Amino acid sequence: MRVVFSPKPRGECPGASSCGHSPRQHEEATMPDHRRLGRELDLFDSDPLMGAGLPYWLPDGAAVRHTLEEYIRGVERRAGYQHVYSPVLGKRELYEISGHWSHYSEDMFPPMDLGGEQVVLRPSLCPHHALIYRSRSHSYRELPLRIAELGTMYRSELSGVLGGLTRVRAIQLNDAHIFCTLDQVADEARAALDLIRAAYAALGIEPVRYRLSLPGEGGKYVVDPAMWQRAAAVLTEVLDQAGVPYESVAGEAAFYGPKIDVQIADSAGREATLSTVQVDFYQPERFDLHYVGPDGAKHRPVMVHRSVIGSVERAVAHLVEKHGGAFPAWLAPTQVVVLPISDAELPPAAALVERCLDQGLRARVVGPEHGSLGARIRVARLVPYQAVVGAKETAADQVAVRLRDGRRLDPLPSGEFLARVRALVDAHGTDLWDDQTQE
Numbered sequence: 023m024r025v026v027f028s029p030k031p032r033g034e035c036p037g038a039s040s041c042g043h044s045p046r047q048h049e050e051a052t053m054p055d056h057r058r059l060g061r062e063l064d065l066f067d068s069d070p071l072m073g074a075g076l077p078y079w080l081p082d083g084a085a086v087r088h089t090l091e092e093y094i095r096g097v098e099r100r101a102g103y104q105h106v107y108s109p110v111l112g113k114r115e116l117y118e119i120s121g122h123w124s125h126y127s128e129d130m131f132p133p134m135d136l137g138g139e140q141v142v143l144r145p146s147l148c149p150h151h152a153l154i155y156r157s158r159s160h161s162y163r164e165l166p167l168r169i170a171e172l173g174t175m176y177r178s179e180l181s182g183v184l185g186g187l188t189r190v191r192a193i194q195l196n197d198a199h200i201f202c203t204l205d206q207v208a209d210e211a212r213a214a215l216d217l218i219r220a221a222y223a224a225l226g227i228e229p230v231r232y233r234l235s236l237p238g239e240g241g242k243y244v245v246d247p248a249m250w251q252r253a254a255a256v257l258t259e260v261l262d263q264a265g266v267p268y269e270s271v272a273g274e275a276a277f278y279g280p281k282i283d284v285q286i287a288d289s290a291g292r293e294a295t296l297s298t299v300q301v302d303f304y305q306p307e308r309f310d311l312h313y314v315g316p317d318g319a320k321h322r323p324v325m326v327h328r329s330v331i332g333s334v335e336r337a338v339a340h341l342v343e344k345h346g347g348a349f350p351a352w353l354a355p356t357q358v359v360v361l362p363i364s365d366a367e368l369p370p371a372a373a374l375v376e377r378c379l380d381q382g383l384r385a386r387v388v389g390p391e392h393g394s395l396g397a398r399i400r401v402a403r404l405v406p407y408q409a410v411v412g413a414k415e416t417a418a419d420q421v422a423v424r425l426r427d428g429r430r431l432d433p434l435p436s437g438e439f440l441a442r443v444r445a446l447v448d449a450h451g452t453d454l455w456d457d458q459t460q461e
């Protein structure tokens with residue numbers, strides 16, 4: 023059964039004259055802030071009793087998140103990644119070995135005492151993947167070995183800075199680790215950058231800049247100058263060959279290695295890292311990882327850490343602001359809304375929704391009980407495809423389609439409409455309609 027959440031009024035204020043807010047406050051209330059839109063569009067919310075920085079996802083938000091996760095998994099499968107699951111907890115010792123405990127503990131939740139040992143909510147997935155790699159012996163023929171997981175990690179942010187989906191304490195990370203030889207690092211980093219660029223095209227995201235993040239002053243970086251130089255040289259080569267403008271910034275590296283960060287900006291112009299590619303010589307050493315080379319001897323692999331869309335929370339927050347809730351059709355919580363002109367067309371409208379669902383599309387009927395056709399089109403204004411069904415269309419098994427951007431298509435057979443929407447959704451593009459094949 024579909025859970026229905028009643029729509030809330032748009033904006034925070036009932037009206038400019040009565041609410042007592044300044045023009046500035048009104049301006050802020052109409053900015054595409056993901057927290058406001060997330061609540062208005064019933065995507066996600068939070069409850070003080072669940073805790074700050076621990077949002078929950080409502081059905082429409084969950085549909086967007088699920089679709090995004092499935093897209094990423096598909097892209098990764100086709101790029102030769104293998105998916106794993108690993109636990110969100112680990113023994114404190116695990117993070118002592120990985121270096122997180124000494125370099126990152128201020129961002130970690132305090133350990134829990136459990137039967138004489140201490141376990142910790144994980145601050146990253148890398149140590150688990152290193153252990154998964156180490157659990158089997160590997161020949162050079164298996165490399166590069168790409169292990170991916172959409173897994174949760176935790177960050178003990180202070181409650182004062184928490185909010186929406188961008189400052190959270192539990193993070194769903196689109197993570198992967200590539201175990202490879204030194205010779206393979208550049209190709210793997212380059213391929214990861216290509217995945218990022220393809221995903222941005224599908225999602226309609228534009229990076230504000232690429233950043234080569236290098237170590238800075240202070241003790242938070244592991245000490246091995248030769249290692250840092252070698253890793254930075256690889257990433258520099260990758261960026262130069264990719265032909266993207268970038269800047270080098272000291273003090274933004276991971277504690278174990280330099281990285282390429284793909285930066286995005288929110289509606290207020292605040293910059294954040296969404297995607298990343300990192301080269302790591304450190305953790306393979308710490309976990310004593312190896313592979314058997316052609317010479318029959320043991321060799322040390324390199325770890326490439328990469329994330330295509332970063333955390334699901336940050337990615338969705340950005341998409342909500344970027345598109346103002348009008349997601350690309352393949353990602354929209356409702357892709358097709360069916361609008362019967364009168365009660366007489368309710369049965370054919372329900373049948374059309376069934377056919378959409380059979381095609382794997384997300385669809386629903388908004389019937390005359392919700393008001394005039396014009397009013398219902400306004401309510402469904404963010405739905406990419408609005409199929410109007412009247413007596414004439416029913417008799418001919420056709421639909422009169424209105425696109426979200428206001429374009430009206432000539433009535434077309436229902437089957438053709440479904441097939442074309444399905445094809446557009448499968449293409450993972452940002453176009454609402456393919457005009458090339460329309461005539």
Ligand SMILES: [Zn+2]
Binds near residue numbers: 198
């Ligand atoms: Zn990692």
